[in-house]
Amino acid sequence: MVKRQFPNPVELAKLMKFKAPELNGKKRRLEGALTIYDLKAIAKRRTPKAAFDYTDGAAEGELSLARARQAFEDIEFHPSILRDASTVDTTTTVLGGTSALPFGIAPTGFTRLMHTEGEIAGAGAAAAAGIPFTLSTLGTTSIEDVKAANPHGRNWFQLYVMRQREISYGLIERAAAAGFDTLMFTVDTPVAGARLRDKRNGFSIPPQLTAGTIINAIPRPWWWFDFLTTPPLEFASLASTGGTVGELLDSAMDPSINYDDLQIIRNMWPGRIVVKGVQNLEDSKRLAALGVDGILLSNHGGRQLDRAPIPFHLLPEVVREVGNDVEVMVDTGIMNGADIVASMALGAKFTLIGRAYLYGLMAGGREGVDRTIQILSDQLLRTMKLLEVTSIGELEPKHVTQLQRLAPRAVSPAAAAAVPAKVSRTSPAPRRPAVRKTRSQA
Template identity: 65%
Template sequence: MTSKPRALTRRIPRVQDLAPLMQFKKPQLGTAARLQRASTIWDLRDMAKRRTPKAPFDYTDGAAEAEITLRRAREAFADLQFRPGVLRNVETVDLSTSVLGRPSALPFGIAPTGFTRMMQSEGEYAGSQAAAAAGIPYTLSTMGTASIEDVAAAAPGGRNWFQLYLWTDRDRSLELITRAAAAGFDTLMVTVDTAVAGERLRDVRNGMTIPPALTLKTVLDASYRPAWWFN
């Protein structure tokens, strides 16, 4: 025989039961608080999109043509799978390794990005200092918005690399290499896949070309982001 289901007993929650769960915090404002609330890289992207005009945001966020390579790179990264090992001694965890003959606290570094300070005013200074604090390499782009010497001064204890676009003007290229070596940059990253520049369609539409061709729409889009203008 089937037993009759028990009747549900309802009761009003007691304050003393809920009190330990009620941990209302004072609202925190400012960039540091927003960064602390960000849970993923996509949260950071949303923050950047709200604060930055369309032209510099699309330059940082976009890629060439239909952005197929960018999409496939993200898919390849998403396909990586961690294989956890359980019931093992993890009293001491060490992620350090050797990168190009020198120690690195983590098995990665910060790749070169051009026009960084167009996106955020601290740009290469903040990037190199963050890398130094984390014990990983930082790579300054040929198209950086801070000089070789200034980046070296901003992160004197960091490991700095220099990325070089190999121009037709070999003397200018050699001058940059010489300056980087004199400033203590220990690794040269040579980029050779830009014999013909990629057609970055987002940038073309926003007027982010060389030379720039800013449209009225681009200027108006930037006008209501005063923090970006101020910085």
């Protein structure tokens, strides 16, 4: 029998301490967000549909994005035991400099459309966290204003080689003069991908008022107040080039760019150069042989070619083949600090976050971006401690297994014999690294 007694009022009082309510609505919302998906939910509530869908959406059936995110979930960690993990160092070195965390902020276009603070919020948060910030050619804050927001931190510039080459060359000169230390030469946009959500929403820059947009804006007056009471939305670094937004976009996508353009820009740029949008081993080898400083395995966040290769799946093979010659980085689909840990364990030199940053921006401006970085940092630190590693350098392939979900379909001997000789003489598709099957697939 359990002996019962009347509660002791003194002891009961110790258990009845209530947390003081948080009266600041933004702070309360952000503190309640424990994951990037929580920030995404807040962002969706607070942002008009067209702007949110521009960030959240991808190309066509959005298969590339879904597969990239699934790939990070389809991993298995292998922790060590009985190792002192009381102190963990998340600092890493990339492209000749340090970063307090193994991730930086990726380049994003139209950023002030998501929240009026735009790139200023991202650059300021990156400065406070000690990580790099990347400004897009299609950013809505100028090169010089980003430098002012992050005067002592690491600023990178993402470059589209435009049809009018002189425009791109001018941007290179301005970024160099502002002290940006790395240039990201983007190679996966010969034409724009088919972003169907934007077409269905009638998306435009600046947003056009229709009956639908007005109805959608009624529960989001704060967004429209910010939009209408701040400077007009434009591509700040391109404002002096003239032309409409549509004309600038068309000019930014040039299917004629080639390795000669890479060489010209390499000769112009005084800092480190990274080729962004690499999606196979053969191109990785050629770029390494040409002496670029880094390659970014990326399918543009799933926003260009749908059914594109999964960057995280490409990572082990590319690192194995060229990792000693060039710094290999990865993006697309990162939504958790554990995704970053897995990437670093499989040989990535660095990672970049795009949508995760924008979800935080839409959820709460600068404070929302700070919250994004804090969430990812906490998850990353906790994962490293549970793996019982004390530094980024201790992460190795032995800590991660990529589980198999999608794999090339085997061709039967009979089917192979039926292939015409002209086709059968082509080179076979590259094989993926060996992966472990889940029990349900075994």
